[in-house]
Amino acid sequence: MNFRAIPVFVLAAGAATFALAASRDSIDNIGETRLKGPLGEKLDRMIERHVLGTDLNYITAPFMEKTETKGWWQTEFWGKWMHSAIPYSHYAPSDRMYNAIETGIGRILESQEPSGYIGNYPDELRCGEGWDVWGMKYTLMGLLHDYDNEQRGGWVSRMNVPLDAAKKLCDYVIAEIGPNGRRGRELWQTGNWSGYASSSILEPVVWLYRRTNEKKYLDFATYIVKGMSEPESGPRLVDLALKGVSVADRNGYGNKPDTHGGYVMKHNRWKSYEMMSCYQGILDYVEEKEKLDGCTEALRNLRKAAIMTADDIVKEEINLAGGCACSEAWYHGARKQHLPYxxxxxxxxxxxxxxFCEKLLEVTDDPKWADQIERTFYNAYLAAMKPDGSEFAGYTPLSGNRWHGxxxxxxxxxxxxxxxxxGFLCFLKELCRNDGKTATFNFYASALVKGFDMYSLYPRANYARIVSHTEGPLAMRLRIPAWSAKTVVKVNGAAQDGVKPGSYFTVSRDWKLGDIVEITFDMPVVAHVIDHSVAFTRGPVLLARDSRFADGDMTEPFRRGVVADGKRMDGFSAVRTPSDDIWMAFSATLPIGSHHENPEGANGLAVMFCDYASAGNLWQPSNYYRTWFPVEYGPEE
Ligand SMILES: [Zn+2]
Structure with missing residues (x-):
C-alpha cells in the first residue's frame, strides 16, 4: 500500500468542527501548546531522538514475519509508538514524522489477514496464554490514532481504511474470545495477571465504539467489564475495590497467586501497569454507557471502584518521587520507600x-489528580528519561544509579x-486547556498556549507569569497545588482574595491584550521522616544528593531529634548549578554527623542537593545519588 503524506494542517478551523474535539483519548489540544525553556528542550530532544529515532520497518517487522512462539509482546511497540507519534506530529510537524507514520501504517495494514488478525502469533497460539490480546490492544490504539489524524483534516484521506482495519481486528477478537467465541474460552481467561493484561483491551474497544457508534462494540465492552468484575478468580476490579481492599492485598480472593517470583504470572493480581490500564478503560466505558443508560448504580459503582483504587494508590503506593511499584507490583510502597526495594x-x-490521573482529572475535575501528575512528571518520569531524550530507563531507583532498560x-x-x-503527553495536554470560555492552567512552565503566554522558571523558581494575548470574557482557572499553603495570585498587580490550596482559583474578567497574572507559590523545603530515615521535598520536587557534588559520605546519618516529619527546613538556598546536566541545585547546612558532643563536631555540614530527576543523570555507574538518609538511633530504641 502506498499513501502519500500531505503535510497540511488546518488546526484552528478544523478542530472546531471535528466530531471528536471533546475526546481526550487522542490528538486533542496538542497543537495549541508550544513548550519553551528546559522542558521544551527536553521534549524537542525526545521527539527528535526517540520518536523520530524509531525505525518503523524494524518495529513492524514482527507483524510481517508472524514467528512468535514464546508468548511475548513484540506487537505492543508499534501501537505505543503511534500513541505518541500522532500527537507529536501535531505538536512538531515534520516530513520525517509523516514518512515514519506512513511507513508503519502501510506495513501494519498490509499485514492484516482476511480474518482481521493483526499480530505475530501462529494461529494455534493466538488469543491464548501469551501477550497476543495485549498486542492487539496497542494495535487498535495505533489504528484509531491514525484514523483520528485523518479525520483531523491534516492528512491524506485513507477513506476510513484504518478504521475499517480496527473494526476487522476487533471483530476478530470478538469472534475468537468474545461471548461464545471460537476458542472456547473467555477473554479474561487469556494472558497473564488474572486477566488484567487481556482485559485492558477495553480502553481501545470503547474508543472504537466512540468512533463508530456501533452497538456491537459497546456490547463487547460490557462483556469485558463483566469479565473484569464477576468471575471469582478473575481480575475482580470492582468488588475488591469497593470493599476497600488495598491494591497490594488483592491476591487470595478466589485466585491462587503464584509464588515463583517471576515477572510473568498467570494468577496474581498485584501487577501495577496492567491493573491501572484496566481502570483507565473502565472510566472510558462508564462515560459512554452513561450517555445511553443514564447514571445507574452499576455505572456509579464502576467509577467509584476506579476512584477508590486511585485514592488507595496515592495513600499506599505513591512515594515522594510520584513513583510506585517494586518489581512492577504493588507492595504498600509508600511506607517502605526509605528501604532499598x-x-x-x-x-x-x-x-x-x-x-490514569489524567483520565481522573477529566472525569472528576479535581485538581488533586493534576497534583499527582505534576509530582510524577517532575520526578519519576523525568528521572527515567535519558538527558539526550533517546531512551527511558526500565527502572528508576530512589537511591542508586540511572541505567538503561x-x-x-x-x-x-x-x-x-x-x-x-x-507520558509527556499527559503533562502537555493538561498544561492549559482553553475552550474559548474557560482556560484551565494545571501546570506552570514557559510555554505559548492558546490565548496566553506563560513565562516561568517553575519549579526551579516559585513564580509564574501569564500574559493575555486574548481579548474578551473568559474564566481563567489556576490550579493551586495542595502543597502550597499560601499562594499569592495577582491580576495586573492587584492581589486576589480567596486563593486556597488544593483547588482551582478562578479569574473571570473581560481580558485585554497584555493583562498580567502573577502567581507566587509557597515552596519551602519540607522534611519527610519514615522510621529513622529522612528525605526532603521542595514544592513538587524531591531533592537528592549526587556524587558529582563530591561533598562527603551520603550515608552519614542525620542527628536524632533534629528533623521531624512535615517540618519546614531552614538552611536550604537555591544556588547556581555546577553544570548543564543539573537543572536545580541547592546548598544546605544540615545537622549531619555523629560527633556532636564536640563543639566543632556540633557544627552543621554544608552539602548540596539537586532535583531527583537530575540526580545520577550521567547514566554512569560512578554517578551515584541518594534521596533517603539515615537518622541516628538512641539507646532506648
Ligand atoms: Zn515496562
Missing part, C-alpha cells in the same frame, strides 16, 4: 499512573522505553 518505578507504571523479546527496545514518550 528491588526494581522501583517501572517506566510503564510511571506513564500509566500519569495517564532491558532489551525485550530479542528486540532492541523494551516496554518501558516504548512507553516513555506517551
Amino acid at each position: 528491588l526494581h522501583l518505578h517501572e517506566t510503564c507504571v510511571t506513564t500509566t499512573w500519569m495517564r 532491558q532489551h525485550h523479546c530479542y528486540m532492541h527496545t523494551d516496554c518501558c522505553t516504548a512507553n516513555g514518550p506517551r
Whole structure:
C-alpha cells in the first residue's frame, strides 16, 4: 500500500468542527501548546531522538514475519509508538514524522489477514496464554490514532481504511474470545495477571465504539467489564475495590497467586501497569454507557471502584518521587520507600499512573489528580528519561544509579522505553486547556498556549507569569497545588482574595491584550521522616544528593531529634548549578554527623542537593545519588 503524506494542517478551523474535539483519548489540544525553556528542550530532544529515532520497518517487522512462539509482546511497540507519534506530529510537524507514520501504517495494514488478525502469533497460539490480546490492544490504539489524524483534516484521506482495519481486528477478537467465541474460552481467561493484561483491551474497544457508534462494540465492552468484575478468580476490579481492599492485598480472593517470583504470572493480581490500564478503560466505558443508560448504580459503582483504587494508590503506593511499584507490583510502597526495594518505578507504571490521573482529572475535575501528575512528571518520569531524550530507563531507583532498560523479546527496545514518550503527553495536554470560555492552567512552565503566554522558571523558581494575548470574557482557572499553603495570585498587580490550596482559583474578567497574572507559590523545603530515615521535598520536587557534588559520605546519618516529619527546613538556598546536566541545585547546612558532643563536631555540614530527576543523570555507574538518609538511633530504641 502506498499513501502519500500531505503535510497540511488546518488546526484552528478544523478542530472546531471535528466530531471528536471533546475526546481526550487522542490528538486533542496538542497543537495549541508550544513548550519553551528546559522542558521544551527536553521534549524537542525526545521527539527528535526517540520518536523520530524509531525505525518503523524494524518495529513492524514482527507483524510481517508472524514467528512468535514464546508468548511475548513484540506487537505492543508499534501501537505505543503511534500513541505518541500522532500527537507529536501535531505538536512538531515534520516530513520525517509523516514518512515514519506512513511507513508503519502501510506495513501494519498490509499485514492484516482476511480474518482481521493483526499480530505475530501462529494461529494455534493466538488469543491464548501469551501477550497476543495485549498486542492487539496497542494495535487498535495505533489504528484509531491514525484514523483520528485523518479525520483531523491534516492528512491524506485513507477513506476510513484504518478504521475499517480496527473494526476487522476487533471483530476478530470478538469472534475468537468474545461471548461464545471460537476458542472456547473467555477473554479474561487469556494472558497473564488474572486477566488484567487481556482485559485492558477495553480502553481501545470503547474508543472504537466512540468512533463508530456501533452497538456491537459497546456490547463487547460490557462483556469485558463483566469479565473484569464477576468471575471469582478473575481480575475482580470492582468488588475488591469497593470493599476497600488495598491494591497490594488483592491476591487470595478466589485466585491462587503464584509464588515463583517471576515477572510473568498467570494468577496474581498485584501487577501495577496492567491493573491501572484496566481502570483507565473502565472510566472510558462508564462515560459512554452513561450517555445511553443514564447514571445507574452499576455505572456509579464502576467509577467509584476506579476512584477508590486511585485514592488507595496515592495513600499506599505513591512515594515522594510520584513513583510506585517494586518489581512492577504493588507492595504498600509508600511506607517502605526509605528501604532499598528491588526494581522501583517501572517506566510503564510511571506513564500509566500519569495517564490514569489524567483520565481522573477529566472525569472528576479535581485538581488533586493534576497534583499527582505534576509530582510524577517532575520526578519519576523525568528521572527515567535519558538527558539526550533517546531512551527511558526500565527502572528508576530512589537511591542508586540511572541505567538503561532491558532489551525485550530479542528486540532492541523494551516496554518501558516504548512507553516513555506517551507520558509527556499527559503533562502537555493538561498544561492549559482553553475552550474559548474557560482556560484551565494545571501546570506552570514557559510555554505559548492558546490565548496566553506563560513565562516561568517553575519549579526551579516559585513564580509564574501569564500574559493575555486574548481579548474578551473568559474564566481563567489556576490550579493551586495542595502543597502550597499560601499562594499569592495577582491580576495586573492587584492581589486576589480567596486563593486556597488544593483547588482551582478562578479569574473571570473581560481580558485585554497584555493583562498580567502573577502567581507566587509557597515552596519551602519540607522534611519527610519514615522510621529513622529522612528525605526532603521542595514544592513538587524531591531533592537528592549526587556524587558529582563530591561533598562527603551520603550515608552519614542525620542527628536524632533534629528533623521531624512535615517540618519546614531552614538552611536550604537555591544556588547556581555546577553544570548543564543539573537543572536545580541547592546548598544546605544540615545537622549531619555523629560527633556532636564536640563543639566543632556540633557544627552543621554544608552539602548540596539537586532535583531527583537530575540526580545520577550521567547514566554512569560512578554517578551515584541518594534521596533517603539515615537518622541516628538512641539507646532506648
Ligand atoms: Zn515496562
